[in-house]
Amino acid sequence: MLRVVVLVKVVPNISQLRFDPVKKTLIREGVKNVLNPHDERAIEEALRVKEKHGATVSVVSMGPPQVEDVLKEAYAFGVDNVYLLTDRAFGGADTLATSTALSLMCQKLGYDLVLGGKYSVDAETSQLIPEVSQLLGTTLLTNITKLDFISESTLLVEREHEGGYETFELGLPASLSVSEKINRPRIPKPQDRELAKQRSVVRVGANELSTDLSIFGSAGSPTSVKAVYDSSYARKPIIFDATTNPEKTISEALATLEQALKEKPALTQPQTEAQGDPSKRVWSVFLRGEVELQTAKEVLSRLSQLGYTAEAVFAEEASDDQVHSACKHGAKNSLVIPIRDSTWSSKAMAEGIAQAIRREEPYAVFFPSTVRGREVAGRVAAALRLGLTGDAVDLKPTLQGEIVQVKPAFGGNIMAEIISRTIPQLATVRPGVFEAKELGGGECPTKWLEYNPNTSEAIRFIKSRPIEYTSDLYHARFVVCAGYGVGSPEGFKAVSEFARSVKASVGATRKIVDLGWAPPHLQIGLTGKSINPELYVAVGVSGATNHMVGVRRARVILAVNKDPRATIFSSCDVGIVADYRVALSHLREGLRKIGQSLNPE
Structure with missing residues (x-):
């Protein structure tokens, strides 16, 4: 029977986190711990493998004993075993030390397939699965969007990368990180949640994995955090109600937007006067x-x-x-x-x-x-x-x-x-x-x-396909994002065409990606991309926290929404209350000039 190991992390609910600018620390008081959202998709994919092909699914995590209650939720999903690596020797671990401990646990359990989310929402490194794969000697692919077995020992997988999608055959044992697009995690039934609370999480200490404790925790961690600081812009929203006199009101809003773009300073980071050593x-x-x-x-x-x-x-x-x-x-x-x-x-x-x-x-x-x-x-x-x-x-x-x-x-x-x-x-x-x-x-x-060359990898390229909508959000200086308020797939197409006409890149919220209105690679937010454009225009975007964390570093935010109570109006620089179609028709010429200045030929 296949042995599937899912590596998960318990993380704070980052939508509840706040930064203390005086103490230079995150305020964790009252913040709930949850399973890393990306790891929930890895659990779901493991369970689908179990249901189709037969497998034992084991969840492995590392952390303090108090995360056990959160880990028990994995039982409610339907996994067979849950293990927690918990020991003072594991404290202060960076990715390498964590990968070392987790890979040793995989070896202890035995494995054919190791799965994990594409990254944890607290650290956002995307390093753990590649490092575990190297330590285990498995084949590796990350950001998987489809996974199928074509034989007992061979997988057919599709993965998304910045230029499109690629399909590969790869042999087991393999280590894969899954994209948020691979599935929608099941919602456990209330009775399954209650039964899960009664089950036990197996604790594993450091000395059960190795006699050399120097490879774990802070002792085995080459990297450390020197300092932290706030990375978001302060915003004082100015809202314009354009429901009655749209032409005049939107003209005033556009003037305010242009002023914000001229006057609002860029984020500053702590600077050093040091220069690099040319001998290095x-x-x-x-x-x-x-x-x-x-x-x-x-x-x-x-x-x-x-x-x-x-x-x-x-x-x-x-x-x-x-x-x-x-x-x-x-x-x-x-x-x-x-x-x-x-x-x-x-x-x-x-x-x-x-x-x-x-x-x-x-x-x-x-x-x-x-x-x-x-x-x-x-x-x-x-x-x-x-x-x-x-x-x-x-x-x-x-x-x-x-x-x-x-x-x-x-x-x-x-x-x-x-x-x-x-x-x-x-x-x-x-x-x-x-x-x-x-x-x-x-x-x-x-x-x-x-x-x-000393080693080979059991991997074979099959085919590739391009992305339907191309939009370089990472480099974009001007982004127009469509939310659920655009109403339909046709609404998203209209916003996409508008974005092109004003020389902006197009983005989408998770809601319309999940509905199939927009392709996954355009998703902005907690489980999508984090961007830092000069101007971000939110069209029909409600302003949910999980989306807004992806645009915290946008210098200026313009929000367009017909609901005057929309949350986004408390998180923007300039807001326009209006039907998005009306607003965009009056904004087009002004935003085209802004687009030309931000993206000159």
């Missing part, structure tokens, strides 16, 4: 994919401007044009690792990069924070036992010579400054947070590195 070689890794290549150039530009010796590392054979472009964007040298991978194997990519790191000994290595980039980075970190920061939005040198990686956490409620005590420092960097500037003439030395 720092790498920006180029992987396949348009977003990956663009992000690598953005990181190169940032590292070069900070004063480091920035180097471009190509994890496959690179064309002359790609090398030339890297040199123009700040690379002092280009390094090519000749990995010949006709399909996609994160194991081969990671193995080649790890070999290069051992030989070349760079000070820091940065990967694109994309589906592919996070797979490779997580594997490299686990293989070399290095600290890895996930989804960094800034890189800052310190006077002590470190590179601080700044990342969002808790649904964007805070920014955390992360430092690593291992060299090289590793981080994935969010696309679009830096500008890809041409800093050089396009010529720099190129060095070909040796690559000796």
